[in-house]
Amino acid sequence: MRMRRLRRSEALRALVRETAIEPGDLIYPLFICPGEGVRRGVGSMPGVFNISVDEAVREAEEAARLGVGGLLLFGLPETKDEQGTGAWEENGIVQQALRALKQSDAGKKLALIADVCLCEYTSHGHCGIVIESQGGFEVDNDPTLERLARTAVSQAQAGADVVAPSDMMDGRIAAIRRALDEAGFAMTPILSYAAKFASAFYGPFREAADSAPQFGDRRSYQMDGANLREAMREIDLDIEEGADMILMKPAMPYLDVVRAARERVGVPIGAYQVSGEYSMLQAAFEKGWLDPTRAMFESLVSMRRAGADFIVTYFAKEVAKLLR
Numbered sequence: 001m002r003m004r005r006l007r008r009s010e011a012l013r014a015l016v017r018e019t020a021i022e023p024g025d026l027i028y029p030l031f032i033c034p035g036e037g038v039r040r041g042v043g044s045m046p047g048v049f050n051i052s053v054d055e056a057v058r059e060a061e062e063a064a065r066l067g068v069g070g071l072l073l074f075g076l077p078e079t080k081d082e083q084g085t086g087a088w089e090e091n092g093i094v095q096q097a098l099r100a101l102k103q104s105d106a107g108k109k110l111a112l113i114a115d116v117c118l119c120e121y122t123s124h125g126h127c128g129i130v131i132e133s134q135g136g137f138e139v140d141n142d143p144t145l146e147r148l149a150r151t152a153v154s155q156a157q158a159g160a161d162v163v164a165p166s167d168m169m170d171g172r173i174a175a176i177r178r179a180l181d182e183a184g185f186a187m188t189p190i191l192s193y194a195a196k197f198a199s200a201f202y203g204p205f206r207e208a209a210d211s212a213p214q215f216g217d218r219r220s221y222q223m224d225g226a227n228l229r230e231a232m233r234e235i236d237l238d239i240e241e242g243a244d245m246i247l248m249k250p251a252m253p254y255l256d257v258v259r260a261a262r263e264r265v266g267v268p269i270g271a272y273q274v275s276g277e278y279s280m281l282q283a284a285f286e287k288g289w290l291d292p293t294r295a296m297f298e299s300l301v302s303m304r305r306a307g308a309d310f311i312v313t314y315f316a317k318e319v320a321k322l323l324r
């Protein structure tokens with residue numbers, strides 16, 4: 001047997017290729033900030049910007065033209081407080097963006113996914129309500145659920161096609177599902193970040209979203225990177241509670257988790273190529289150490305091959321352009 005026979009030409013290689021990437025599999029994250037005509041670069045993420053609502057509509061037009069599957073919206077509110085009120089305000093920054101996008105032709109073509117979390121809206125930067133506990137602090141699970149549920153409902157009201165909780169509180173999917181149903185949004189799907197690991201690779205995102213914790217870290221609610229079995233339990237629970245789709249993150253350092261999830265459950269699975277994965281590649285591109293096109297595709301193919309149906313990536317537009 002000569003395995004090389006089928007590698008002799010690009011035509012043959014294309015014929016036997018097992019895994020493909022299509023623009024429609026890609027979700028493009030946006031960081032929405034107040035103002036008009038704002039387009040502020042994020043230092044640690046070349047090519048990523050904080051943008052105002054009008055610019056977001058422009059981004060949506062380009063993404064839709066390129067056939068990108070959807071947008072994932074994060075917000076940088078005007079002000080922050082202890083509770084993270086900005087997350088669920090009727091006129092919150094993401095809610096404004098959702099309304100504007102929903103009214104645009106491009107926005108109607110894309111899946112508009114809203115990140116549900118409090119960390120971008122709380123003054124302390126944690127993903128929930130912080131209380132003092134035994135001489136330290138704790139992120140208080142159950143009072144946070146109610147706020148997350150309110151956030152998801154306000155996003156659905158503003159036009160979100162999908163809500164995506166990334167907070168990692170226990171019981172949040174059930175709480176959000178119940179609240180959506182009661183508010184008349186029984187048809188709004190939940191994409192849960194079911195297996196989200198406490199990761200160094202979120203560093204650049206925290207600059208982009210201005211959401212770094214002001215004290216402590218997220219290890220009391222995000223998962224320990226060493227635990228695969230625990231990830232499966234998180235996934236089972238989220239699906240039991242009503243998750244329609246699940247997201248794994250980070251992606252490249254956790255491809256085994258994507259594969260295990262794929263073999264375990266039938267729901268659609270996404271992988272999130274997070275900020276640090278993107279910045280790491282961009283840094284190497286800038287130095288001329290890696291070939292951008294090949295490295296981008298190889299990283300994304302690895303996620304699809306591991307079993308992800310769709311990928312959240314800051315490369316979405318660039319890759320979609322190359323696929324045309």
Ligand code: PBG
Pocket residue numbers: 115117119127166167201202203204205206218273274275276
């Ligand atoms: C909010 C949230 C984070 C990311 C997505 N949603 C940051 C965090 O958990 O600290 C990270 C995404 C990325 O790094 O690209 N909780």
